[in-house]
Amino acid sequence: MQHMINQKPLGLLPRILRKAVAALTLLAASLAVQVSAQESAQESTLGDTVELPQGNNHLQPFASLRYLIVDAERLAPEAVIARRDQFKPLQNPWVDFGKQKGAVWLLVAVQNTSARPGKWMIDIQRPFVDELLVQKRTSGEPPETLLWADRNTPFEDRPVVSQYLVAPLWMEAGERAEILVGLRSSTGSWMPLTFATPERMRTAHMQEARFNWVINGAMVALVIIAIAMGRLVGWPLVTAFAAYVGLSALFVANNEGYLHRFIWPDAMGAYEPANLILLVGMMIAVLQFARLFAGLAKHYPRTNRAVQVLQALLIAVGVSSAFFWQSDTMRWAVFLHVPFVALAYFSTAILAWRSRVLGATPFLAGSAAILFTVATMAAVLLSPGRFPMTVALDYFHATLLFESFAFLVAILVRMLAIQRDLNRSLEAEVNATREKLQLAEALQESRNRYDLARTHAESLRARIAATSHDLQQPLLSLHRGLKDVAARDPEAAGNLEAALAYLQKVTESGLAGSMPKDDDDEERPDQGIETFPARLVLANCAAMFGNEARAAGIEVRTRGSDVNVTTEPVELMRAASNLVSNALKHARATRVLIAVQRREDHLLLKVIDNGIGLDQAQLDRLSAAYAKGEDSTGHGLGLHLVRQFAERPGHGFEMRSAPGRGTCMILRLPRGR
Structure with a gap:
């Protein structure tokens, strides 16, 4: 919750931009956060007593905090106060001691320096813990329990209804008191203890909620857009993308407490198993998306089989985590798969880029974001107290949106390529249709020419018939004259008779060819065949x-x-x-x-x-x-x-x-x- 670092409220857009800048380099962001936190702590410290903020402000008294880690299964404040001299000053800039089996106790002295009584909020900035106790201890008076909650305490039973654990603190004018905070949690000991006025807390929580709802809303919108492209890019790919983005949105909502506050208010204890199952589901879905997008089954069958084996292991781990989520071994089995999945995904993206798969560049950018996010979270977890866990979580949530958007861009690039191919096919079909129309027009023109030629041929046929008819009479006269020639020269008469017979056949053939066809005869456009x-x-x-x-x-x-x-x-x-x-x-x-x-x-x-x-x-x-x-x-x-x-x-x-x-x-x- 980065909003607790600065003294002035920030708008949503600057917050998102600042988180995006933090994503560029973890080292620079972490150094900036540490410097800011130390300056804030120094400004809010009056010796060993912390002056409560006034107006729309907050403070994180890390420099004045003392802590004690006790190996105990329950929170026992009186036994801890008896060991007051064993409390030690906080060495790191943030309250985070890593995973502890026992309880972590914090002690800080606060004072209302104003002339009027007032109310403040002690914001723990965590939605769930195994057990939390916040007490106000004033000299000469019995301790006052401001907040006690465990993993089964509903949101409505908390003294301040919020997705985070908040304890109300009433202080009289000039009053000085010690605040004792005890924490047991199987998910880590980070505790960004913050004192804020009610106005500041409402503003901060509203900004945080708005930021988280914007992320989840954007991820839901990405899923809807991807589903709309399913028919073009293929439903298996879109389904894998939608599963990953949907599970990521649920993971964010579960971490921030929204699921149990608004959807499962009677299942508060399901926070941690739900977290493990959602994380495993995200890893399975993102590997499936990578396999389908890169076409591993077709281009890299060995890599495809290796990814399938990893998915099978994750399925087994996910089923087991639903029953053995309280086991440390089970938690480590889930978390140890995260870097392997990130490396497998990044390697698949490189293969897709080398194979020139459509959309490989944004796909590679998204996989790089995943790998960088895993490295960032690993650095925070391996160096407790050196980096702010709340900022890392906000960065993680923002990165989920970025990588989901990158994956959608990759799908969109592929869809545009498919659409371009479809447009080319449609254009080719239109051109083919245009050519057919042109051929039809040419055929009609050819038929018109054929009709004209036929008319001309009919005219020539009529002329041939007339000529052949005119030759008939001279041929008859020649036949009569042959009788005289035959009497004088029979051999010459025979030759003339043969020639006349040939001419007779020619004229008869001309007459027969000039006769018009019957009306039932089929007309052929292939003239001469x-x-x-x-x-x-x-x-x-x-x-x-x-x-x-x-x-x-x-x-x-x-x-x-x-x-x-x-x-x-x-x-x-x-x-x-x-x-x-x-x-x-x-x-x-x-x-x-x-x-x-x-x-x-x-x-x-x-x-x-x-x-x-x-x-x-x-x-x-x-x-x-x-x-x-x-x-x-x-x-x-x-x-x-x-x-x-x-x-x-x-x-x-x-x-x-x-x-x-x-x-x-x-x-x-x-x-x-």
């Missing part, structure tokens, strides 16, 4: 290259299949003729096979020769445009055009060859129905 028998390609190739093959002494055979192919017929015929022409002209073969093979969802058109073959380097070179063989007189576009045709959807092209073993050219084609 047709489904037709694959054997027609083989037959056309055999007829086209038959004379050339016979003249070169090459045997050309076909092996067809009753299967349809769906593709652009003119382009397929061009590709197939290029493959056959290459085999006849450049393979130096004696046999060429043109075959069609059926597959489940496609078919293969193969041109196979028994020529000299090609190696892989020659195959790669001949695939490029304008590349020609060594004895070629062509333009070098044959295989390149075949590859362009094979780039259509559902098409493919492959060349297989080996020197001396011939060549096999394979076209993959969509199978028609």
Whole structure:
């Protein structure tokens, strides 16, 4: 309770700022507190008698205190007063003798130097003790017990209702008396005895309560904020954080007496076991938060198992402390785990920082605050009387808020990163939707162009039909004139008859092609693609290259299949003729096979020769445009055009060859129905 050090009341914000400054360096804060306490004690001392403060003031008479430590199970004031000559002056700047099995007695002489009687408050600044006795002893009068309380005394039965033990002191004008204070406590012997006017005590307690409620309220707000982020960062992580912060808030409330004053007034004796259980729960929760935040199970499985073993030990210790909390061994078992947990947590934070875990920097800052807090409390406990325990506790409570805020910032950084990734995904989805709309617009434009081209084609078809119709009559006249020619030269007549038959077929084909389709025929946007028998390609190739093959002494055979192919017929015929022409002209073969093979969802058109073959380097070179063989007189576009045709959807092209073993050219084609 740092408010008892200064003579003037402080506001809440300056108090919090001063506690934050104290967190930067324990040594500087402790020295400042010691100097302040010694100056206050010197100013409030009149020889061996302490002058009670006036107005809105207080004093801590450490320089005038005498003490005696007695090994006793109960407080016996008369037996202690009989040993008055054994009381010794206080050597340290603060009243703290560490853990004592017996009783600690304090004796100080006070005097009301004013001309009026008055009331003062003797503030012990502790909410719970095993046993406390405060007596006023005036010469020639029986001792007056101002306060007696043990661990089961309810707050309402205390002479001054407060979360701290306070004894009222009435002094007549000019009266001098001795104040005897006896204390037994299993949680330590620190006792910042303070004399204050009622106004000063109310102000100080109000400021202290406000500070503690601000801390607890802020921690509850942090829990609510973390829960609101649960869906983004994951409920296990948020649950561990909420458990740690919630248990920390309960730990602060229990230490300051609020839980037993407002929630469990009939369970005053549960203060110490509740403290142990809450401390163990905090350690388990903070380790769980560290494991999940750093991803130990995924990145550092050995460290993860070690932390889990530590958690299991803490669970066993926590369960045991609920039944054996009065045992010194049990208390040490709990407190000795604290530095190990702090080191494990700090080590985990370092691993998270080295692994570049999102939010690792504030996470590391929070773990450093925990480690520094543990070191501070250890220094206070190992050097009783050298440092103010109340200031250390206030610092501990403020640090809990800081580290909780740091952990929330770490979670928030992770949430923002996840939100950023979600925004990027959403932006990508929006862009994809925009591209789809653009494609839809392009498709509609393509359909419009198709309709325009179709209209133009219908016009051309009509013109072809008219032309073919106009040719019919001259052809009939030529047929009649052939009778005269046949009588004079039968051979010439035969040739003319064949030519006229060809022209007749052409005109009939033109007329048939110009006929409009039925209304029920499906219109295809892929203009030029047709489904037709694959054997027609083989037959056309055999007829086209038959004379050339016979003249070169090459045997050309076909092996067809009753299967349809769906593709652009003119382009397929061009590709197939290029493959056959290459085999006849450049393979130096004696046999060429043109075959069609059926597959489940496609078919293969193969041109196979028994020529000299090609190696892989020659195959790669001949695939490029304008590349020609060594004895070629062509333009070098044959295989390149075949590859362009094979780039259509559902098409493919492959060349297989080996020197001396011939060549096999394979076209993959969509199978028609």
